[in-house]
Amino acid sequence: MPTMSSWQEYHMPTTVADALSLLRQYGDQARIVAGGTDLLLELQSSDHPPLRALVDVTRIHGLTDIRAEDGWIVLGAAVTHTQIERSPLVQEHGACLVESCRVVGGPQVRNVATLGGNVAHALPAADGAIGLLALDAQVQVCTLEEDGTLHCAWQPLLSIYAGPGRNTLGHHQMLGAFRFAARRPRQSSAFDRIMRPQGVALPILGVAARVTLDESLTQVADATIAIGPAGPLPFRAREAESVLTSATYSDELLAACIAAAQAQAQLRTSKHRASRAYRQELLPVLLRRVLTRAVAQARLI
Numbered sequence: 001m002p003t004m005s006s007w008q009e010y011h012m013p014t015t016v017a018d019a020l021s022l023l024r025q026y027g028d029q030a031r032i033v034a035g036g037t038d039l040l041l042e043l044q045s046s047d048h049p050p051l052r053a054l055v056d057v058t059r060i061h062g063l064t065d066i067r068a069e070d071g072w073i074v075l076g077a078a079v080t081h082t083q084i085e086r087s088p089l090v091q092e093h094g095a096c097l098v099e100s101c102r103v104v105g106g107p108q109v110r111n112v113a114t115l116g117g118n119v120a121h122a123l124p125a126a127d128g129a130i131g132l133l134a135l136d137a138q139v140q141v142c143t144l145e146e147d148g149t150l151h152c153a154w155q156p157l158l159s160i161y162a163g164p165g166r167n168t169l170g171h172h173q174m175l176g177a178f179r180f181a182a183r184r185p186r187q188s189s190a191f192d193r194i195m196r197p198q199g200v201a202l203p204i205l206g207v208a209a210r211v212t213l214d215e216s217l218t219q220v221a222d223a224t225i226a227i228g229p230a231g232p233l234p235f236r237a238r239e240a241e242s243v244l245t246s247a248t249y250s251d252e253l254l255a256a257c258i259a260a261a262q263a264q265a266q267l268r269t270s271k272h273r274a275s276r277a278y279r280q281e282l283l284p285v286l287l288r289r290v291l292t293r294a295v296a297q298a299r300l301i
C-alpha cells in the first residue's frame, strides 16, 4: 500500500468550495480522493514524486446523499456502490445501476468505492458508468473560477470523458453529483456482464439497457443501450437503439438490434481480459439477456 510518503497532507473539506480552493491552490500537486480504490493503486504503481496533498471529498455535505428531486433521482458523487445497491429509490428507478454497482469488486471495495471515482477514472468498461449511461444520466461538474465564484452545471455524462483513463476536468473542477430521470410507466432497465472467474477489476464485457414500451406493450417506444468496453469511451449503441424502436418487438427485431450493435461496437482484444472474437460472441448473449429481461419487466409496471 502507499504510505504517508506518497502524499504530505490529507485534507477533509466539508464543502465543494473548500475542496476546490485546495485543489486550485495546489494545482497538479494535489489529487481528489474518494474511496481510494483506484487512486491508491495508481499512487503505489507510479514513479512520480510524492503529492503535496490529497483532498478527500467524502466528508462534503450532500456528496453522499441519494434523493428524488423535481422528477430526477440525484446521487452525490461520493455515494458508494453499497449505498446504491441498498437504495430503495435507485432500486425503483434505476435497476440497471443497482445491478451494475452490486457486482463491482467485493463488499470491501463496494463499501468505500464511489460512483464519482468510477466515472472520473474514465475507463470505458467501468460498471457504474455503464449503468449510468443506459439511464441517460447527467453529471454535475462544479467549477471554482479564479475570482472565487463557484458554479455547478449539469451536462451529459459522456461530456467529461477525454479518452481511456482521462477526463476533461481541470484542477479547479470536480464532479458533484449524477442524476437520471425518474422511471416512467412501462419502463425498465437491466445490466449484465461477463467477468473472468478470478477477475477482480473490470469485466470482459458489460451491457446495460433501458426500454420504455408503448401503451399497447408491443413496441419499444424508447431505448438506451450502453456497452463497455466497446471503444475508447463508455459506448452508446445508438444504431441498435434505433432498430429496436423501429417496429413491433419480436425475435426478428431483437436479432436485427443485436446485429446493429455488433456492427457499431468497436470490440478489441485486451491482453489480460479477452480476445475481440470472444467479445463478439458475448455481445449478442448479453444484449439478448438484458433486453429480454427489461422488456418483460416493463410489461409488468
Ligand SMILES: Cc1cc2nc3c(=O)[nH]c(=O)nc-3n(C[C@H](O)[C@H](O)[C@H](O)COP(=O)(O)OP(=O)(O)OC[C@H]3O[C@@H](n4cnc5c(N)ncnc54)[C@H](O)[C@@H]3O)c2cc1C
Pocket (backbone or CB within 6 Å): 031, 032, 033, 034, 035, 036, 037, 038, 039, 040, 057, 077, 078, 103, 104, 105, 106, 109, 112, 113, 114, 115, 116, 117, 118, 119, 120, 121, 125, 126, 127, 128, 169, 173, 174, 175, 176, 200, 201, 202, 203
Ligand atoms: C479489488 C478491486 C476490484 C474492483 N472491481 C471493479 C469492478 O468490478 N468494476 C469496476 O467498474 N471497477 C472495479 N474496481 C475499480 C474501482 O473500485 C472503481 O473504479 C471505483 O468506483 C473507484 O472509486 P473510488 O471512490 O475508490 O475512487 P478513487 O480511487 O478515490 O478515485 C479514482 C479517480 O477519480 C478521481 N475522483 C474521485 N472522486 C472524484 C470527484 N468527485 N470528482 C472528480 N474526480 C474524482 C480521483 O482523483 C482519481 O483520479 C475495482 C478495484 C479494486 C481495487
